[in-house]
Amino acid sequence: VCPCTPFSYILIINLAFTRSRLNSAQLLSVDFRSRLKFKMHPSSINQEARETLALLLPSFACGCVENNDFVSLQEILQQMDVNVGNYDGFTAIHHACQNGKFDMVKYLMSKGATTQLRNRFDCTPFKHSNRHFNIIKILKLKGATITLAPLRIAMDLIKAVKTADYQLLRAWYLAGVNMDYGDYNGRTALHTAVRNKDPYMVTILLEYGAVPLVKDIWGRTALDEARINNLSSILKLFHPRFTDKHHPAAQ
Template structure:
């Protein structure tokens, strides 16, 4: 039997043979919240405000614990798109953790996959940022896209390349974004791969549909900046033929 350390953390589940159960303290706390007796004597406005703040936090924690039973009960009291003080929804949490069953469950409840938290991040972005490639692919198959400016997408992909963070770049690719997205200088992730001499990533980016023929603000393509024959060999014969025909 596994149990979270610390008496103050009553949200963590107890797991016996893979089954989530709850101790008495948690159930008493959850019961008080759901019965709402602690709100007696308070105005309607205060009641609604407190409920709107507390239940979403319980819902997100239920997602963290993969606790479908508690989450279902909580969602009977509030819309599935309920949000915490940071405007974080249960779907944000599910995507952050890459929990495919929970993502499907919340989508079936009508949760909007385009809801943004107070930092401007949608659930798909949370899956990408946390390199949850299976979750990204699932959302993409459901027709969900990333609601971010193209410039920001380009900058984040370039930064991922600079950090040699290949799983993050794969997550971006699986989300269906334009792999030729341009930053403020109209440079692409392919420009950066060539600049860094990262032949492994150049090959991978070509597989992802990126092209070395996009021009930056100085009129230079990634192919123009290719540093050696090894790089040029990666672009040939298709791109070399295409370039000569322009």
């Protein structure tokens, strides 16, 4: 069937909608790749089909990422910019980061994928890395930065403390965020850990660089909370670094 006919036009669209149901074996098959390459050949399709295909290619690319199909992805990237996103603004590297595809992330970066593009939900690939520590490390090494507002980060940190989500805390730490960001009331993750009387969580936060001297809107620090509630096990963690007035950290 000639790719410029209405039938092929529909076939291209149908293929895009069914891409998520294709398994790895189908995506890797020579037959699938040859048909895909044939339909994408610029000289074989008219302008209308070419424009439609340009809109669909990012979804094809994301499907290849999810299925670890480097061969088909390479062919697709010959026809599109690696930084073009789908209808939600998700680029191939957004999907690679979200799904923990470390080798895909490295490959896409070698092809010029940027880590600072935001999708429709205002998230960069870095934000979608979630708990994939190896991906977070390589993105940070390549200069990626968190672009979320401090308040949103603070809310995530506090939620992680409340739910004892140590993996999420570590992900934020590896991303290089300030662990002392405060919520609407200026209360930090460490305020929350002290309020929960959780010495282990306090220990983790201290290791990640949090300090108990940040004041909330009422002028109270996490150290104050520990003293007021006589939390000796937590006060021991703060002493002498944050309790000795002559210690640099307490000044």
